[in-house]
């Protein structure tokens with residue numbers, strides 16, 4: 256047991272960044288590392304290292320998804336992995352001159368939704384090697400893959416078909 | 418709708434002026450100001466309120482979880498029943514409908530729906546990052562992490578599919594910023610031209626800075642009541658005639674390419690070659706409208722609606738939404754605005770308040786703000802609340818408010834009707 260009326264917090268030199276005094280506005284810092292599991296989507300990310308884009312095909316109704324999902328939205332059944340072609344066409348595009356903070360240093364960049372022959376849904380990706388005025392809907396494009404993986408969907412990207 | 422329950426009325430509302438940053442008040446005080454305005458307008462006190470719904474979108478913006486209960490206790494509403502409702506950009510519309518359900522079910526005779534968002538505690542680009550976390554973080558966020566980019570892809574597809582032009586998009590911006598010149602609550606009223614819109618900095622092709630709404634600090638409050646309480650507390654309540662809600666896939670890439678969901682005034686032959694919704698249209702918006710029209714008994718929306726306050730976070734989404742709501746056929750949205758049909762004195766006034774583009778978009782407050790402005794329109798009290806009657810739509814009988822979450826994932830449509 257301790258009873259110490261002279262107890263005192265130790266002073267530190269940390270201080271606080273102040274932006275304004277009236278009202279009082281201060282800096283509040285926050286950062287975190289998540290332990291993120293790709294869970295049932297894991298195979299998609301691993302396959303990018305083999306230069307393969309995996310979609311999903313419904314075992315029951317045959318619907319083919321260009322962006323993978325473990326179960327079919329049409330009928331609720333389980334899907335199986337489905338290897339997508341490495342060539343497709345632009346379904347829609349944009350060029351981003353601004354972005355979320357994490358991506359600001361990559362601007363400007365192009366986003367595309369890719370359609371693949373015989374596949375029922377689309378795939379979102381980036382395209383490089385073109386300017387905005389070169390992009391058009393229906394443009395034939397080809398997938399390329401990073402050699403050193405980041406294990407996120409930017410491991411695959413598209414370029415104009417030669 | 419299986420059973421509409423009791424009739425529900427809106428009996429009062431309040432809104433704070435939306436601003437880029439209002440550090441002198443926090444979300445509790447802002448909400449309190451809108452709340453007091455609403456209560457004072459009809460002479461209500463705390464004892465007249467049976468419960469509430471809290472409407473706010475993101476815990477990230479302030480790194481404060483359970484903000485709802487902090488507003489609840491600040492307003493003096495504890496220990497009455499309450500809950501938070503959240504659904505991205507549609508948070509306000511969903512919360513408003515949750516309040517309607519509390520009264521329709523008979524659980525509450527009166528329900529207060531309060532909405533707020535404080536977006537100024539992070540910089541704009543961190544804010545955009547937080548908003549982008551409301552997209553699939555495995556597949557979409559890491560590619561670009563930017564909602565304007567997603568909407569821009571929808572816009573390029575709409576242009577491809579229907580021939581919509583960037584000038585038509587710009588006309589929406591000119592109209593809504595112009596309307597807001599007469600709305601004292603609006604964040605960015607502006608008299609601008611199509612050229613100004615096209616010459617402002619490109620954010621994500623084809624959307625420029627003036628095609629996109631701003632982030633805001635703000636709060637809004639709506640008070641709902643059953644028939645008995647409504648006429649006891651308010652001499653000019655507005656009936657909630659029908660509600661509808663629709664959903665669609667989180668990922669744009671997953672949207673199907675099937676058949677159009679038809680409204681009563683459309684037929685299959687209107688859309689022989691259109692694959693729907695693809696990414697050019699909001700299926701959730703169409704589903705919401707269909708349910709709302711069914712419950713409100715509307716078969717010809719353009720003829721039966723006098724005012725629409727819709728979720729124009731982007732000029733392109735206003736054009737897409739005309740079509741979803743059946744104000745015109747799919748593909749005609751660009752011409753609809755170009756021909757002035759959505760003007761203040763057009764066929765149906767769309768966003769007479771200035772919409773999100775000009776009023777701002779403090780997410781959780783936005784859908785409630787639309788309800789408040791619509792309420793004042795249908796009460797014909799715009800002059801009293803705006804100190805300016807320019808925006809009052811004469812003889813307005815029926816209006817629709819429309820709230821919308823990222824790329825059309827959740828969409829609500831609520832039909833409101835004047836009783837006087």
Ligand SMILES: [Zn+2]
Nearest residue numbers: 313316327330
């Ligand atoms: Zn299936």
